[in-house]
Amino acid sequence: MQLFFVDSFKGRVLFEVEMRDYTSLKIGGPAEVMAFPEDAADLKELLKFAYSKKFPVFVLGGGTNLLVREGGIKGIVINMDANFKEVSWQETGEGTTKVTAGSGLTLAALSKEAAGRGLTGLEFACGIPGMLGGGIVMNAGAYGSELSDIVEMIEVVDRKGKKGIVAKNDIGFGYRSSKLAEGLIVTRVHFVLKSGDRQEIKTTMDDFKARRMAKGPIKFPNAGSIFKNPEGHNAGRLIEEVGFKGKQVGGALVSEAHANYIVNSGEATAIEVLSLMAQIRDAVFSKNGIVLEPEIKVIGEDAGL
Numbered sequence: 113m114q115l116f117f118v119d120s121f122k123g124r125v126l127f128e129v130e131m132r133d134y135t136s137l138k139i140g141g142p143a144e145v146m147a148f149p150e151d152a153a154d155l156k157e158l159l160k161f162a163y164s165k166k167f168p169v170f171v172l173g174g175g176t177n178l179l180v181r182e183g184g185i186k187g188i189v190i191n192m193d194a195n196f197k198e199v200s201w202q203e204t205g206e207g208t209t210k211v212t213a214g215s216g217l218t219l220a221a222l223s224k225e226a227a228g229r230g231l232t233g234l235e236f237a238c239g240i241p242g243m244l245g246g247g248i249v250m251n252a253g254a255y256g257s258e259l260s261d262i263v264e265m266i267e268v269v270d271r272k273g274k275k276g277i278v279a280k281n282d283i284g285f286g287y288r289s290s291k292l293a294e295g296l297i298v299t300r301v302h303f304v305l306k307s308g309d310r311q312e313i314k315t316t317m318d319d320f321k322a323r324r325m326a327k328g329p330i331k332f333p334n335a336g337s338i339f340k341n342p343e344g345h346n347a348g349r350l351i352e353e354v355g356f357k358g359k360q361v362g363g364a365l366v367s368e369a370h371a372n373y374i375v376n377s378g379e380a381t382a383i384e385v386l387s388l389m390a391q392i393r394d395a396v397f398s399k400n401g402i403v404l405e406p407e408i409k410v411i412g413e414d415a416g417l
């Protein structure tokens with residue numbers, strides 16, 4: 113792809129970047145271009161440029177919920193991880209605080225800062241490794257709470273570079289999903305937290321962390337839960353029941369610690385992960401008639417295309 117970046121773009125631009133270096137699974141071929149906008153104005157310029165040239169774009173957060181195929185990603189990967197980290201905390205005087213946070217902040221860092229300020233509502237996010245923007249798209253959650261519980265609205269930029277606001281009800285939050293219109297990039301999130309008891313907040317977070325640790329260490333690169341929990345069922349238990357714990361296809365391995373985690377035990381490829389996922393789905397469907405739906409997003413081109 114021939115690229116002529118607008119002079120006004122302030123951020124870094126890299127070419128032929130291996131996506132395995134930007135995903136927690138450590139799998140994935142090259143992105144033709146990776147651009148790191150410095151702020152919303154920079155993002156606008158980049159999007160206007162990409163739109164005018166008809167370049168496809170993909171938005172990357174922390175890469176903790178992605179499986180990228182070996183053929184990599186055509187067009188421009190917009191990396192939101194490096195910037196968009198500003199945050200403001202505004203007490204309302206009614207026992208709540210309005211938070212406006214950049215989409216490049218990690219959920220874990222936000223959760224920690226909220227706890228330090230004696231604010232309750234984000235304890236569940238203390239062990240989720242992604243960014244706030246990715247968290248909105250995924251409606252990230254744990255232990256019975258999710259981002260949709262606290263979000264009021266989000267600031268976005270569309271594919272033509274136009275800024276806008278989307279109210280909570282129009283985000284279309286569901287279980288580990290949202291119906292954010294294709295092409296909207298989250299730049300800031302507005303949410304509300306309540307004043308709470310510092311010690312209680314700490315105890316809750318310590319409990320959540322201990323519960324994650326209790327599953328045992330996940331030694332290898334992974335993307336968290338591979339499948340969503342089907343209504344009324346636990347995906348990990350269903351996978352365990354069909355005997356897939358420890359099963360391996362090439363370097364892709366069903367974790368011994370957590371059956372709903374597929375880990376990259378070495379040089380796993382996307383095809384190996386997808387093949388293992390297909391085997392799991394078939395086995396669970398044959399035994400229980402339940403269709404497992406992937407939680408991870410699978411993107412990119414097949415190798416050789």
Ligand SMILES: Cc1cc2nc3c(=O)[nH]c(=O)nc-3n(C[C@H](O)[C@H](O)[C@H](O)COP(=O)(O)OP(=O)(O)OC[C@H]3O[C@@H](n4cnc5c(N)ncnc54)[C@H](O)[C@@H]3O)c2cc1C
Nearest residue numbers: 173174175176177242243245246247249252253298335336
């Ligand atoms: C060890 C481990 C544990 C995990 N535990 C949990 C858990 O308990 N609960 C849970 O919900 N998830 C969990 N996850 C999954 C993951 O952390 C979450 O889904 C997280 O919200 C993804 O955020 P991300 O920034 O990494 O997004 P990415 O993986 O980079 O992207 C995910 C999707 O969001 C889109 N996206 C990212 N940023 C933006 C943006 N700014 N604007 C528009 N679209 C964007 C991407 O295009 C993609 O479609 C876990 C993952 C790991 C590795």
